[in-house]
Amino acid sequence: MPSQDTTTKFGHLELAPSISKGNTLTFFYAAFFSIGLxxxxxxxxxxxxxxHLGIPENEQGTISGNLVVWTELxxxxxxxxxxxxxxxxxxxxxxxxxxxxxxLTYLLYPFAGSVSDLFMYRIIYALGMVAVTGALSTVLxxxxxxxxxxxxxxxxxxxxxxxxxxTNQFFGSLPAMLVTRGMSEVEAGIATHAGVAVIATLxxxxxxxxxxxxxxxxxxxxxKLAELFTTGLxxxxxxxxxxxxxxxxxxxxxxxxxxxxxxxxxxNAGIAMGxxxxxxxxxxxxxxIITQVAALVWAPLVGPFIDRINRxxxxxxxxxxxxxxxxxxLLLDTPFDANGNLGTIGYTVFFLLGIGQISVFLGAQSLxxxxxxxxxxxxxxxxxxxxxxxGILIIAKVGGNLFDSMSPQAPFVIVGSINALLMLFSIYxxxxxxxxxxxxxxxx
Numbered sequence: 001m002p003s004q005d006t007t008t009k010f011g012h013l014e015l016a017p018s019i020s021k022g023n024t025l026t027f028f029y030a031a032f033f034s035i036g037l038x039x040x041x042x043x044x045x046x047x048x049x050x051x052h053l054g055i056p057e058n059e060q061g062t063i064s065g066n067l068v069v070w071t072e073l074x075x076x077x078x079x080x081x082x083x084x085x086x087x088x089x090x091x092x093x094x095x096x097x098x099x100x101x102x103x104l105t106y107l108l109y110p111f112a113g114s115v116s117d118l119f120m121y122r123i124i125y126a127l128g129m130v131a132v133t134g135a136l137s138t139v140l141x142x143x144x145x146x147x148x149x150x151x152x153x154x155x156x157x158x159x160x161x162x163x164x165x166x167t168n169q170f171f172g173s174l175p176a177m178l179v180t181r182g183m184s185e186v187e188a189g190i191a192t193h194a195g196v197a198v199i200a201t202l203x204x205x206x207x208x209x210x211x212x213x214x215x216x217x218x219x220x221x222x223x224k225l226a227e228l229f230t231t232g233l234x235x236x237x238x239x240x241x242x243x244x245x246x247x248x249x250x251x252x253x254x255x256x257x258x259x260x261x262x263x264x265x266x267x268n269a270g271i272a273m274g275x276x277x278x279x280x281x282x283x284x285x286x287x288x289i290i291t292q293v294a295a296l297v298w299a300p301l302v303g304p305f306i307d308r309i310n311r312x313x314x315x316x317x318x319x320x321x322x323x324x325x326x327x328x329x330l331l332l333d334t335p336f337d338a339n340g341n342l343g344t345i346g347y348t349v350f351f352l353l354g355i356g357q358i359s360v361f362l363g364a365q366s367l368x369x370x371x372x373x374x375x376x377x378x379x380x381x382x383x384x385x386x387x388x389x390x391g392i393l394i395i396a397k398v399g400g401n402l403f404d405s406m407s408p409q410a411p412f413v414i415v416g417s418i419n420a421l422l423m424l425f426s427i428y429x430x431x432x433x434x435x436x437x438x439x440x441x442x443x444x
Contacts, residue, residue: 014145026210033203034136035160036167037102042260046267047281051185057268064260065400072393074126082134083382091135092211096204098131103200110190138381141369153366154303157358161296165289172285176278231376232383239433241371245387247364250418252388253395254357257411262288265408269334287335287350294354302359311367316426318363319419325356326416329409
């Protein structure tokens with residue numbers, strides 16, 4: 001086990017003092033499942049709305065948006081307390097509790113008898129989501145040495161993306177497989193969600209055994225509880241942290257919009273073309289997976305780029321990519337051609353969406369990781385995540401209503417327009433508040 005003042009090399013990554021290879025491997029495992037387990041709820045929810053509850057298609061966008069809004073309202077109340085808790089008792093117990101709560105949500109969700117039940121189960125999901133995403137963001141700031149931060153963030157983004165693709169591809173195709181083997185559609189939905197719950201429970205067990213105990217600073221540097229409540233807001237006096245908060249507003253909003261509305265758009269389009277519910281569900285899941293494959297390919301390229309230049313400049317480039325990806329949906333009237341396949345334009349649009357989504361996530365996470373002090377990271381990351389929750393809340397509510405009343409492209413156009421504004425804000429911050437250069441990378 002490394003001492004408190006030494007660092008460990010893990011391949012090309014340099015780890016922060018006191019972080020072991022075992023801690024890091026455990027975190028990689030947790031990161032693989034964290035976002036995949038969170039995002040599958042939106043995909044599985046599409047199946048629940050159609051098969052289990054029989055909700056009309058022209059109401060599903062509004063219901064999906066309202067469920068996201070309800071989740072984020074709860075999250076707004078919890079991110080700072082969760083961050084404070086991580087600064088007081090450590091990251092590990094919060095991460096473990098989050099996975100267990102996510103698992104409980106999946107056990108309950110397919111037994112919903114009405115949309116009201118879904119809103120009740122979303123309370124449990126919100127608790128788990130706050131714990132998992134808050135711990136993921138905070139541990140991601142804790143574990144790398146500064147000169148390896150961009151590479152670590154890119155690797156975690158890659159693992160997030162792999163987890164999303166594999167989890168969503170397997171469980172997204174599972175209902176159709178189970179139906180062909182004799183299960184009813186409802187039974188297939190129950191079995192699929194139970195399988196996801198098992199994966200969440202296993203992740204909790206692994207985290208309990210391998211993440212670093214305690215907090216990454218000494219007791220005499222522990223801030224007072226009252227100070228932690230105001231830390232996040234006071235930190236916004238730093239223009240780069242304020243920019244990070246603004247980037248979080250759209251980074252998590254982008255992830256949520258993609259998870260909620262891409263699969264819903266694809267499933268509804270498939271049903272309109274005469275596909276069965278199971279086939280339409282799989283086709284909707286498939287186009288979401290395509291965005292995540294694009295993110296997987298792109299993450300290892302953008303991470304080193306972020307380490308090599310000023311991180312505010314990198315964020316401006318990331319916002320440009322996200323703007324192009326989200327606005328490119330205007331090239332599509334429907335995801336599929338007359339044969340139910342994606343054409344060249346469809347593949348291009350969904351690849352650009354994935355590239356933009358991962359770029360903003362990595363750029364925002366790298367910048368806040370550079371700027372947040374160790375003994376207040378949980379609280380600052382709590383505020384960072386609150387900004388993301390506000391972004392999801394606003395975009396999901398407005399986007400969900402416009403999805404039903406105007407066009408399925410509307411949520412993406414909203415996000416792309418905000419990307420454009422934040423690209424300009426990044427350029428402004430780069431001019432007025434440049435950060436000192438990063439330390440030169442050690443050679444080995």
